[in-house]
Amino acid sequence: MLPISSQIISVNTSSVQVIQNVPNDLATEIPRSLLVGFSSSNDVITILNRKEWKRQQLTVCVCVCVCVCSLSSSVLQGFTCTGARNIGNGQVKNLIKACRRSGSRKVKLVESQLTCMYTYIKDDTANFNLYPPDVLLYYDYSLVPQASCRAYFTELGNADFSVFSAALSYKRTALFENAKSCLGITNTSLTKDEISVLGNMCCILDASYILNSDSSILENLKSCPSLTSAQAAAVQARITNGNTRYGYAKLWTEQTLKDLGMLPLYMSSTFYDHFNTVKRIYCLTKNCFSFCVSACTLGFINRVTLVNLIFPLNYDISQFTSCLNSTIVKDNLDALVNQVQEQNYTKIVLSKLREVSDLEADQVQILGAMSRSATMEDINMWNIIQIDTLASLMDASNGPWDPAKAIISKYLSVKGNSLSSVELNAIGGPNLCALDAVVIRNISVESIK
Template identity: 55%
Template sequence: MMSAPNIVQQIFVTQILSVNSTGEAIIQNVPDEMATEIPRVFLQSFTAGSITNLSSSVLQGFTCTSVRTIEKAQVKKLVKACRRKGTDKVKLVESQLTCMFNRIRGEPDITSFDLFPPDVLLYYDYSLVSQSNCSFYFEQLSDADFSVFSSELSYKRTALFDNARNCLGITTTNLTKAQITVLGNMCCYLNASYILNSDESILEKLKTCPDLSAAQAAAVQTRLTGGTSRYRLASTWTETTLRNLDTFPLYMSSDFYDNFDKVSHCFKNDPIGAMKAEIRQSISSRLKRQTVTECTAGVITKVTIYNTTFPFDYPNINQFNSCLSAAVVRDNLEVITQKVHQQDYLKIVLSKLTTVPEDQVQVLGPASRVASADQINTWNITQVDTLASLMDTTNGPLDPSLAKAIISKYLSVEGNKLESAELNAIGGPNLCSVNTEVLGNISQQSLREANALDVSNCTSDKLKVLFNIALQAFQTNSRASVALYQFIQPYLGEQTHTHTHTHTPTHPHANLQQ
């Protein structure tokens, strides 16, 4: 079951919960590996005695409101239990983190920073940090996710860096290796001056950042092309250098790739598919394409496709088109869509399919992103796992018009409707692509048992429909107004905010005040 698609695991967990959904039964019956599939509404039922048995995945879904019924000592154990690293890290949102800090702020070991999750330290009252202990605080903070700050509390990120500078004696933009180590993930938010002037170890730290701004990327490129002790002079760069640069090349300008022209043939052996596609596109875009109607580069067969150099043996898109037959695409579709990344090439792959049976629709992967609405209307989309595969975000963003076409095709099948499994598969942004009539048919139970949906891109009329369903869905399950607010918060907008106050008297930022 653990190797089954995510959507199948969700349905499996839903069936388990339909038998018994008490806190103890959930812990007993749902495998730890599937705990992330437990609908958040069921996590209110956990008691103090069951906290020590919670897995990282369950802790991630535990709402702050639930700790109101738990003894103070147990709350602290819960917070400490969330201090996990790597793949076991408990991903928490701002409302949970602020609530956790406010629950432990009076504890005698509050300054034992290594006992609590780094993300909780982000919301500490800095007056609790003494000058003699501040370096230890920032060392423990180095692994925190600084992107968790909301726009309202983003000032805390700036304040933290100001405090770090005072603590570590930083007076210039020339950071030492030791200072960079202590700052850790905070380096992801340093401006270009720090990147240009600091110890080159800052480059390795920036590799771990979720994103780089244009100014940061330009500074990184300047440092790299200027020569470093690790990567040496640009004139000596090889395929190994390219791999060691990790995702940096994806942020670089086109002239960065001039340093690799002489080793462009090495790209064939690069195992990182997405990077190969980007690099090859940047280099080959400067080459004039020839119009070829006859296959001269070699007919593409199953053996060709499984070769590690495919599709890079076909740099000319016209040759790729001429040498690829519909029969080969049909018989090897899954492998082809896993190896081909460029949109123009994917369009050719898709054009070879005159009819697409459902088992092949499920393996279209990135090719589904270049389809037209007319093509989608010819596909068989009858099963929820087919819907889930088409909505899979790892295949890239889905144009709203295509999302609407896919969902409409699925709902056109008799008996299909938007239940919790479908809502989880579709996700909030794609859900906003359908009409208000479709949204109005979502049941309260389906929305209640679904994951929290990010519907911030919905129009006000669609948001209002979802809000009304959510309000009715969660009113009967939530024991407190704060809990109700937390559940319906994803469906709030300016149009519904006033309405909310009549049902949830607690301030919208109640979690910050607890």
């Protein structure tokens, strides 16, 4: 039996009818081939804005809309260079400006989109506050007037420094060197003002800056997508020495844990020795694991368990393995993908999926960053037939993808699948480099245009 979304789509495959008929919550199931040819009428834009989209879905239609300021963040994330070529430079700049949003409304963009945007605004070296901060990561700093450098770095401080690919990761170091020159930073003791300007750039600083700078740096580090082990150790040292707004360790309470945000997730077991009631809940290290037994003693994981704010941290690796069964994983994969992010845990989730049977396309598509923990054994069990599945697996925002060749080859092994322009846009340049020369030579000129 066809999935409910496919049944609804089959009633009328007209693009406008499809977006009208398919419920908002099922919009991510609409194939991108049916999301073309939209007009820029208010009715169409209203319908598009009501739905949540995957970035790959709307890459064709997003740039034909006129009222860019009224587009939702979910729609705007479909910006592409290919679409931008079909409209005037002025309208492209308006699209880029419309993507400047913060908080929960932030437009999630990847490197290929950001570098494309930069080519349209590179001559504007003064109006940094008009564009998404992430675009500023790719600015040619030599073109930024010295008198404007503080304004540039103030805006850049709101950027996500983790969006850099491995090929362009060297830019992080270059940006900080330029920031030091601009702000007159000569040592590792950053002032509160300097930390305020650097913003998220604090996420790329080494441990010496964390140890020696004003304690306000801890507040910036709360927003980092991840911390290295050296950074985490420095954070723990700063917090436990008592010379911060969190006070002396002997006075800490459960509220202290809440105030520290995500930072406790990176702490060692000794950090939790300062707490009485929460020590067992937050026990994460191998020292704690050695006391665990193989049987499930904490209670089997179910749907109620998954909504617990501290899940899966209330389960060590041994208990997580013992208390999680494959049925729960299959039926609640979306929730697990959102909650489970530490690699040791994601590997267990994927191992449980192997017990289920072949993974259907709609389940593969929601794996997100968890897919990066997959083994070849996992990948061999995945259903990679549709372009939407390929696109979701190739999404650069989920991290680098070593088995790209295996993923693409499995897609191409399906009769009728080829590397057309749609597939090439979904795969991206870095992943194409993983393919054999024979496969690359078979890509038609029309597909590359």
